[in-house]
Amino acid sequence: MTYDILLAGVGGQGVLSLAAIIAESAMAEDLKVRQSEVHGMSQRGGGVQAHLRLSDSTIASDLIPSGKADMILSMEPLESLRYLNWLKPEGVVVTAAEPFVNIGNYPEAETVYATIKKLPKSSIVKTAELAKEAGNIKTENMVLIGAALKYLPLKKETIEKSVHARFAVKDPKLVDINMKALELGANA
Amino acid sequence: MKDMVLLGDEAFALGTLHAGLSAGFGYPGTPSTEIMEYLIDNYERNRANDANTPVAQWCSNEKTALEAALGVSFAGRRAVVTMKHVGLNVAADPFMNAALCGIKGGLIIAVADDPSMHSSQGEQDSRFYADFAMVPCFEPTTQQEAYEMAFEAFDVSEKYHVPVIMRFVTRLSHSRAVIHADESKIRPQNKLEKADRKEWMLLPALARKNYERMIAKQDELVAYTTASKRNPLVLNPKRKDLAIVTGGLGRNYFLENLEDYKAFCEKKFPGLGIPSTLHIGTLPLPLDSLKKLAETAETILVIEEGQPFLEKQLRGVLPQNTKVVGKFTGLLPRAGELNPDLVRKALGLEPNKTALSETAGIADFCANLPGRPPQLCNGCPHIDSYTSLNNAVAALVEKAGKDNVTVNADIGCYALGGAAPLNAAESIVCMGASIGMARGASQAGVKYTFGVIGDSTFLHSGITNLVDCVATKTPVTVVLLDNTIVAMTGCQPTMLPSSQFEPLIKGLGVEPEHIRVLATNPANREANTKVLIEEAEYRGVSVVIMVRECLEAFRIRNKKAKK
Numbered sequence: 001m002t003y004d005i006l007l008a009g010v011g012g013q014g015v016l017s018l019a020a021i022i023a024e025s026a027m028a029e030d031l032k033v034r035q036s037e038v039h040g041m042s043q044r045g046g047g048v049q050a051h052l053r054l055s056d057s058t059i060a061s062d063l064i065p066s067g068k069a070d071m072i073l074s075m076e077p078l079e080s081l082r083y084l085n086w087l088k089p090e091g092v093v094v095t096a097a098e099p100f101v102n103i104g105n106y107p108e109a110e111t112v113y114a115t116i117k118k119l120p121k122s123s124i125v126k127t128a129e130l131a132k133e134a135g136n137i138k139t140e141n142m143v144l145i146g147a148a149l150k151y152l153p154l155k156k157e158t159i160e161k162s163v164h165a166r167f168a169v170k171d172p173k174l175v176d177i178n179m180k181a182l183e184l185g186a187n188a
Numbered sequence: 189m190k191d192m193v194l195l196g197d198e199a200f201a202l203g204t205l206h207a208g209l210s211a212g213f214g215y216p217g218t219p220s221t222e223i224m225e226y227l228i229d230n231y232e233r234n235r236a237n238d239a240n241t242p243v244a245q246w247c248s249n250e251k252t253a254l255e256a257a258l259g260v261s262f263a264g265r266r267a268v269v270t271m272k273h274v275g276l277n278v279a280a281d282p283f284m285n286a287a288l289c290g291i292k293g294g295l296i297i298a299v300a301d302d303p304s305m306h307s308s309q310g311e312q313d314s315r316f317y318a319d320f321a322m323v324p325c326f327e328p329t330t331q332q333e334a335y336e337m338a339f340e341a342f343d344v345s346e347k348y349h350v351p352v353i354m355r356f357v358t359r360l361s362h363s364r365a366v367i368h369a370d371e372s373k374i375r376p377q378n379k380l381e382k383a384d385r386k387e388w389m390l391l392p393a394l395a396r397k398n399y400e401r402m403i404a405k406q407d408e409l410v411a412y413t414t415a416s417k418r419n420p421l422v423l424n425p426k427r428k429d430l431a432i433v434t435g436g437l438g439r440n441y442f443l444e445n446l447e448d449y450k451a452f453c454e455k456k457f458p459g460l461g462i463p464s465t466l467h468i469g470t471l472p473l474p475l476d477s478l479k480k481l482a483e484t485a486e487t488i489l490v491i492e493e494g495q496p497f498l499e500k501q502l503r504g505v506l507p508q509n510t511k512v513v514g515k516f517t518g519l520l521p522r523a524g525e526l527n528p529d530l531v532r533k534a535l536g537l538e539p540n541k542t543a544l545s546e547t548a549g550i551a552d553f554c555a556n557l558p559g560r561p562p563q564l565c566n567g568c569p570h571i572d573s574y575t576s577l578n579n580a581v582a583a584l585v586e587k588a589g590k591d592n593v594t595v596n597a598d599i600g601c602y603a604l605g606g607a608a609p610l611n612a613a614e615s616i617v618c619m620g621a622s623i624g625m626a627r628g629a630s631q632a633g634v635k636y637t638f639g640v641i642g643d644s645t646f647l648h649s650g651i652t653n654l655v656d657c658v659a660t661k662t663p664v665t666v667v668l669l670d671n672t673i674v675a676m677t678g679c680q681p682t683m684l685p686s687s688q689f690e691p692l693i694k695g696l697g698v699e700p701e702h703i704r705v706l707a708t709n710p711a712n713r714e715a716n717t718k719v720l721i722e723e724a725e726y727r728g729v730s731v732v733i734m735v736r737e738c739l740e741a742f743r744i745r746n747k748k749a750k751k
Contacts, residue, residue, distance in 0.1 A: 010560065027193065027366070036363040038306070039218055039678065044604065046562035060443035062363035065528035067540030081554050087543035105558040115553050119543055 001031075002055040003153045004064045006086045009075030010100045011038075011048045018073065018141040019050045024162040025154050026054040036062040045102060047079050054153065073148055075141060076100045077112045077124065084119075092121035094148045096140060098128045123147055123188075130184040136174075139181035146185020156186070189369045196360035199331040199367045200298060201226035203338025204242075208375035210265035210293065211243040213253035215648065216677035217272030218307035219361035220300035224270050225678070240377065248683050249619070249648040250275035254282040257295060261351075262388060264381035265293040266342055273301040273312050278619065278649070280317070283351070287321035288398040290387025291349045293378050294342030300356040303494055303525035307358075307676075309599070309616065311523065313494035318353045318471055319501070322402055324409055325353040325471040326418070327436045331365040333469070337418075339373070340470075344412065348405055349387075357493050359437055359525065406472065414476045418469030421477040423484055424461050427453075431464040431485035433478075433502070435492030439467045441531035442491055449535050463489075473501055482510045490514035491534065493526050564604050569736035573669055573708045573716075574605040574612040576734075577638065580720035581612075584636045592635040598622035598650075600642040601676040601738075602669050613640065620649025626664045627657050636724040640667045643689070644674040644682045651696070657729045658697040665724045666731040669708075673741035686735060693731050702730035709736060 005022065009015040016037055023033045036051040051064045066085050072093045074080035080095040087093070093116055099109050116122045125147040127140040134143070142163065149156055163182060167174040194202065201223045204212065214224040227244035234241040247253035250271040260267035269279075276283060276299050283297065299317075302308040318325035326341050328334035334356070341352040386394060413419055434442050442449075446462075453462050464484050466477050481488060488510060490499040496515035503512055513519050519534045520526065529539065544554060564570055577595065584593045597606055597613030598621060606613035615625055626639035641650045646668055657664045670689060674680040684692070693703050702723060706716050716734065723730035737745075 011562065012565075023193065023364070032366070033193070034363060034365045036359055039221075039362050044562040044601065044676075045560075045565060047560040059365075060446075061440045061528050062359050062437075063441075063527050065444060065532065065540060067542035067545075078557065079560070081550075082557055084544035084547075084550070084554055085542050089541050089543050089546035091543055093543075102563070103558055103560055107553075107558070111553065115550050118550050119547055 001153060002053070002057075004069045005052040005054075005071045005073055006064060006069045006083050007050040007052060007073050008079040008083055009048055010079060010102065011045050013075040013100065014141045015048055015050055015075055018075070018145060019052050021145060021159065021162050021166065022052060022152070022154070025158045028158050028162065029154055031056055032059055034059045034062050047082060049083060071148065071151055073144065075144065077109070077116060078106065081112065081115060090120055092123070092151050093119055094123045094125065094144065094151070096127040096144055097124045098126075125185060125188050127185070130188060131181055134181035134184055135177040136181075139178055142178045142181035143185035143188070146182040147188050149186050189371045191366050191368050193364050194331055194367050195222050195362060195364050196328065196331050196334045196356060197222035197300070197362070198226045200328070200334040200338055200354065200356070202367065202369065203335040204266075204268045204296065205230060206369060206374045207339040207342050208266050208377045209242045209268060210377045211257065211260045212268045212270065213245055213247050213256045214270030215247055215250045215253055215275055216674050216680045217275050217300070218677055219302055219358040220270045220272045220275070220298065220356065221677045221680070222361065223268075223298055225680075227268075242377070246680055246683065250279035251282060254279040254286070254297065258282060258286055258289070261291050261293040261295040262383050263293065264383065265378045266295070267293060268296045268298055270298045271300075272308065273299055273314050274308060274310060274618065275299070276314055276317055283317065284321050285390055286351045287323050288390055288395055288402060290383055290398070291345055291351055292381070292383035294345035295351045296338065296341045296345065296354050297351055298354040298356065300358070300361045301494055302358050304358070309618065311495070313497050314353060314355050315471060315494065315497040318355070319497070321351075322406060322472075323350050323352060324348070324413070325355055327355045327469050328360060329437055329439050329469065331360070331363070331367055334360065335367050335369065340418070348409060348412075350402075350405065355436070357437060357525070410472050410475055413470050413472055414474035416470050416474070419467060419474045419477060421464075421466045421480065423464045423480060425484055426460045427457065427463045428485055429463070429487065431466070431481045431488050433481070433488055433490045433492075433498060434465065434467045435490070435494075435498045437493040438491035438526055438531065441526055441528045442535075444528040445532045445535055445537060448532070448537050452535070452537055468498060473498075473505065475505060478502065478505060482506045487511040487513060489519070489534065491520065491526070491531055496522070561607060562604060563607070564601065565739055567739055568601070569671055569708050569734070569738065570602045570605055570669055571610070572710055572713055572736070573667070573734040574602075574610045576708070576713050576716035577640070577667060577720060578610065578612050579713070579717040580724065581638070583717075583721055584724055588635050594626065594629045594634050594636070595638045595640060596622045596625035596629065597640040598642065598645045600645050601671075602640065602642055619645055620653055623650050623653035623657065623664065623666055626666070627653065627660075627662050630662045630664050636665070637663070638665050638667055638724070640669065643668065643670040643672065643686070647683050654693070654698070654729070654731070655696055661728055663727045664729055665720065666729070667720070668731055668733045670733055670735045671738040671741065673738045675738045675740060679738070679741050679744050689733055698729050698731050702726055702728065703733070704730070705733045705735060707736060708734040
């Protein structure tokens with residue numbers, strides 16, 4: 001079994017913490033993991049991507065070959081379209097709905113959504129709205145993981161445990177909020 | 189020890205700690221930075237309880253870092269020094285000469301190359317430096333290898349008394365995987381034991397002997413790399429048409445395509461299998477293995493990450509009737525990093541189908557998505573400084589013409605001000621070049637020249653240029669952007685606090701009334717423009733220090749203070 005995820009977003013949106021939670025959960029289920037990320041100049045407010053590969057056998061390359069990603073998981077709708085060359089023909093795009101507009105020529109959001117919807121499988125999630133409902137706007141990435149759950153080859157309980165472990169050390173109050181965000185995403 | 193998930197950089201850092209490191213030094217530079225960050229974190233956490241904790245410190249630049257590491261080796265202890273590829277240019281003097289010293293304590297020079305220039309101004313390949321200095325080079329392809337090779341590199345360094353390069357590339361430095369560390373193999377540090385002075389004084393009479401000795405060592409080093417498990421040779425005499433040499437991450441991308449390639453070969457050459465392979469994970473070139481490979485096949489395909497280093501070398505050492513194909517022949521691109529798709533194509537395999545190629549009605553829109561290049565953070569102090577500077581430049585251009593005003597900038601976050609919308613810089617070349625170029629432009633006859641440089645870059649390579657300006661009384665306006673931190677690489681501390689810049693610059697001989705310390709913020713933009721114009725008009729050296737803390741630094745310091 002191999003499951004490749006291309007994570008996308010804009011520098012500063014928390015793409016790497018998104019990757020970390022999925023990677024931790026995969027390891028808890030005894031899968032091998034390789035994750036390639038972006039540091040340095042390229043992460044300052046620009047488009048960023050991370051390649052996350054899960055497998056029960058040895059993973060040779062840190063980078064996903066084109067046409068092999070099972071999922072594009074994106075914190076931003078326009079960014080989700082940038083990486084379709086990596087996605088399998090029948091792969092799924094799960095993306096936050098809210099555009100991050102820090103460029104002058106950002107296209108109409110409706111055109112972006114319409115393009116995403118032409119793909120065989122896609123899910124556009126109102127992460128900002130649901131994160132607010134969960135109690136903290138910073139939980140958008142947790143909402144997104146929730147929305148991705150039904151596609152990921154990982155048990156929901158494992159992800160919940162990872163989220164719990166991650167926030168219990170920071171602040172126990174954050175555990176409940178993040179769990180709620182995860183749940184709202186899963187039901188979105 | 190429990191298995192850990194580590195970046196390639198971190199895995200190597202852990203390897204050096206387990207292999208008996210005594211000291212690590214470096215200058216931040218993407219993608220090498222996380223090696224030292226890991227060592228410094230270890231040092232800061234453990235030094236209070238354990239006086240033996242390996243020292244780990246940032247340095248002013250790569251040259252000072254390597255020189256400090258040489259002192260550790262001279263004292264008989266193991267050292268690592270870290271830098272990005274272009275950092276080795278700065279450290280080239282101690283590096284080339286260290287190769288002629290009788291290395292005592294193991295010395296690893298960890299250099300991270302950045303093919304595709306994700307965060308760099310060039311994509312030079314450090315293997316050429318290893319070859320130039322005739323020193324061994326290790327090239328990990330997995331995080332586990334990065335960990336293990338730290339042990340091997342120290343062994344080779346101490347056995348053959350040579351410095352060793354550990355070459356990283358971005359995709360390994362910044363990729364995570366599980367590491368297994370065998371606790372029973374952890375080594376103690378070396379005891380203090382000085383080297384023989386004859387082997388470290390490169391006076392001509394002694395250096396000549398050392399150079400002869402270095403040349404004589406080459407055969408031993410080749411014997412080592414030929415026998416090394418890091419250079420595995422798998423011969424298949426049935427395939428006489430082709431053999432494959434992989435270098436660095438080239439192997440990973442070859443292996444990624446291996447299943448498809450096996451099927452492809454079975455179809456094309458039934459029963460003959462895949463071509464012979466040789467992976468080169470450590471240099472100098474394993475000559476015997478290459479000879480065997482050349483005897484087996486007519487053509488050798490070279491798949492290597494970086495510049496065509498192996499390919500070039502192979503042309504020199506293989507029989508002339510062996511054809512070598514790869515980056516020089518256009519089978520693989522000369523520029524940019526490799527990936528599974530490029531290697532797939534070079535192997536003759538069909539490209540994979542993708543969602544982009546198979547979904548109707550999206551190709552046009554997706555081909556024309558607007559780019560989203562990196563940019564200065566919202567509220568970054570550099571935006572205010574550059575706005576003031578741009579206004580000053582506009583006024584001076586109006587007065588003296590565009591060829592009488594130059595803005596030479598430098599390496600750091602503020603290089604992003606060179607792009608739209610600020611478009612504030614005219615040159616960005618290498619660490620420290622801003623002030624040197626401004627001086628040269630002034631000597632060439634340009635009336636108003638600005639050298640824009642960050643606080644850490646100034647300490648790295650700016651001071652000597654400023655001394656040149658002062659000594660020659662050259663009219664130059666240095667704009668020192670002091671954001672109190674090394675921001676671009678993830679907020680490492682600047683070597684000196686902000687308060688030290690003014691006395692330092694005064695000490696170099698800049699007239700006190702032409703050292704202007706300004707708070708840079710939206711409210712002061714206009715006033716600061718006036719100061720910049722005033723100082724540009726001064727026919728001598730002036731330094732305008734524009735100060736405000738980096739937002740990211742502020743956030744990190746606040747977080748630390750709360751803890």
